[in-house]
Every structure is written in C-alpha cells, then in structure tokens.
Amino acid sequence: MSRKIRYRCSDCGYETTLTTGSSGAGFHDETEELEENLKNDTLKGKYGALLRRIAMADSDSELYYDCSDAVFQCLDCRKIRVWRRRRIVNLEPSREQYGLDINIRHKCPDCGSSFFSEVVPRSRPVCPNCADGSMEIVKES
Ligand SMILES: [Zn+2]
Numbered sequence: 001m002s003r004k005i006r007y008r009c010s011d012c013g014y015e016t017t018l019t020t021g022s023s024g025a026g027f028h029d030e031t032e033e034l035e036e037n038l039k040n041d042t043l044k045g046k047y048g049a050l051l052r053r054i055a056m057a058d059s060d061s062e063l064y065y066d067c068s069d070a071v072f073q074c075l076d077c078r079k080i081r082v083w084r085r086r087r088i089v090n091l092e093p094s095r096e097q098y099g100l101d102i103n104i105r106h107k108c109p110d111c112g113s114s115f116f117s118e119v120v121p122r123s124r125p126v127c128p129n130c131a132d133g134s135m136e137i138v139k140e141s
C-alpha cells in the first residue's frame with residue numbers, strides 16, 4: 001500500500017509530495033532483502049558490539065529488522081526525502097527478552113551529515129526552500 005503525503009510551507013508556500021510504501025513491482029522483495037541484510041550486518045558487528053550482542057542473544061527470533069520506508073529530513077541541508085529505515089525493534093518482548101526500539105543512524109545521502117533522521121508523524125519539518133517556515137501536511141492519500 002502506497003501513501004502519498006503532500007507538505008506545504010506555511011511561510012513561502014513551497015510544496016512537495018512524497019510517496020512511501022511504493023506498491024511497485026519488487027518493493028516487497030526489496031524490503032525483505034534489505035531486512036535480511038540488516039540482520040546479517042548486525043550479526044557481523046557492522047553496527048557495533050552492543051547491537052551484535054543483542055542480535056546474537058535473540059535465540060527466539062523476537063527481533064524485527066525493519067527496513068520499511070519513511071519520510072526523512074536532513075537538518076543540515078534540509079532536504080526531505082523518502083528513505084529506508086534501519087530499525088531493530090522488539091515491541092512484544094517475552095519474559096526473557098526486553099522491549100527494544102533502535103534506529104541505526106544514516107548519513108544524509110545528499111550532504112553526508114549525520115543529522116539525518118525520520119520525520120515522525122505530526123512533526124513539522126523545516127521548509128527546504130525558505131529554511132524559515134515549517135512544512136504542514138496538506139493532503140494524505
Ligand atoms: Zn543533508
């Protein structure tokens with residue numbers, strides 16, 4: 001299911017439309033492949049010793065490696081784009097396990113900044129055009 005989100009700047013009127021969850025061919029397979037890679041990379045220690053230990057302790061496979069897409073914004077260059085999450089989550093921990101929700105940081109693909117993070121629902125990203133106003137969701141479909 002794809003979702004279209006249109007943002008408009010309350011100051012300068014700049015608009016941008018983003019589509020997440022593309023229903024295009026291959027999207028689901030690509031997501032599964034990314035999630036498998038994220039799991040393998042975590043187990044190999046690519047994201048640090050702590051995450052490696054957490055991944056290795058997950059003998060009941062309770063952890064979910066989430067590579068779904070979402071709206072991200074870079075706080076340096078202010079570009080807004082749809083990007084894949086790199087999230088490790090365990091929202092329904094058993095007695096032996098614990099609740100976990102970790103977002104592995106990305107670098108901005110445009111400027112390399114590490115202030116590149118997901119725009120959480122209902123938050124208002126800074127306008128990439130005037131850098132002054134905030135972007136409001138004007139249409140979702
Ligand atoms: Zn950037």
Ligand SMILES: [Zn+2]
Nearest residue numbers: 009012127130
């Ligand atoms: Zn603006």
